[in-house]
Amino acid sequence: MISYKSSFYLSKYIRKQKLLGKTIAFVPTMGALHLGHISLVKAAKEKADIVVCSIFVNPTQFNKQEDLLKYPRTIDADSKLLKAVSCDVLFIPSIKEMYPKGTNNGFQAPDLGNILDILEGEFRPGHFEGMMQVVSLLLDKVNCDHLFMGLKDYQQFAICSLMIKAQKRKLEIHGMPTIRESSGLAMSSRNERLSAEGRKKAASIYASLNWVKENKDQLQIENLKQGAIERIESQDGMQVEYLEIVDKDLLRPSQDKKNWIVLCAVWLENIRLIDNLIL
Numbered sequence: 701m702i703s704y705k706s707s708f709y710l711s712k713y714i715r716k717q718k719l720l721g722k723t724i725a726f727v728p729t730m731g732a733l734h735l736g737h738i739s740l741v742k743a744a745k746e747k748a749d750i751v752v753c754s755i756f757v758n759p760t761q762f763n764k765q766e767d768l769l770k771y772p773r774t775i776d777a778d779s780k781l782l783k784a785v786s787c788d789v790l791f792i793p794s795i796k797e798m799y800p801k802g803t804n805n806g807f808q809a810p811d812l813g814n815i816l817d818i819l820e821g822e823f824r825p826g827h828f829e830g831m832m833q834v835v836s837l838l839l840d841k842v843n844c845d846h847l848f849m850g851l852k853d854y855q856q857f858a859i860c861s862l863m864i865k866a867q868k869r870k871l872e873i874h875g876m877p878t879i880r881e882s883s884g885l886a887m888s889s890r891n892e893r894l895s896a897e898g899r900k901k902a903a904s905i906y907a908s909l910n911w912v913k914e915n916k917d918q919l920q921i922e923n924l925k926q927g928a929i930e931r932i933e934s935q936d937g938m939q940v941e942y943l944e945i946v947d948k949d950l951l952r953p954s955q956d957k958k959n960w961i962v963l964c965a966v967w968l969e970n971i972r973l974i975d976n977l978i979l
């Protein structure tokens with residue numbers, strides 16, 4: 701695996717590979733890698749000749765400085781995991797490399813309507829604008845044919861799909877299934893901060909999303925939402941921040957059950973967990 705800190709040398713390498721007729725797949729991450737991230741690298745390997753993974757903890761998508769500072773940084777372990785699945789290139793830029801003129805780099809986000817301000821966007825103002833800014837910068841540097849993202853962060857995936865279309869980028873975006881622990885809990889670097897008891901309780905999130913799926917034909921939307929929230933909150937210490945059932949393309953309210961997705965954010969032990977399920 702080749703590691704680049706410099707975008708100049710990364711872009712030069714990519715140009716050379718493209719001249720040789722190779723296809724490029726890209727997996728952007730913030731590191732602290734687990735099997736969820738690795739599943740994306742494996743899928744990318746199957747799709748393209750060269751797989752590039754980036755690790756960059758992007759300051760512009762954190763709305764709390766404290767969260768940015770305490771984000772886990774495990775580069776040695778990450779490198780080992782990536783080598784084990786034959787990732788070809790690791791891009792680990794510094795903040796200065798990504799934002800040489802400061803984070804206020806004049807990025808013009810495409811107008812995607814209110815999808816940035818609902819669900820996650822309502823509780824994490826500015827998060828998606830920062831995410832689009834960094835994904836745009838990374839895509840300029842990596843110039844990939846295929847972009848791999850996890851459906852675990854469903855709204856992020858939906859926004860990136862719309863952004864890529866609006867920016868007329870010539871690449872295919874792939875949304876990959878959420879990898880879960882055996883309990884059903886979606887894998888996340890945040891799970892490490894849960895107590896053993898917390899991890900057991902957190903499994904109720906996926907169980908409740910499945911309950912919605914099983915009951916969607918029998919119950920009204922409000923009853924489905926209420927039932928799922930009650931199931932999650934019946935576990936001591938769990939608090940639902942939002943739980944919504946919406947159309948899976950534009951994340952808007954819809955009566956078309958065939959196109960539904962349920963998404964939620966839940967607090968437990970001061971940790972915010974997100975999950976979703978296509979119904």
Ligand code: AMP
Nearest residue numbers: 729730731736849850852853878879887
């Ligand atoms: P992050 O490092 O958290 O920014 O995530 C990098 C990529 O990995 C994103 O596209 C995430 O959606 C994806 N990802 C994170 N957790 C999982 C998971 N449990 N299963 C599948 N993909 C995931």
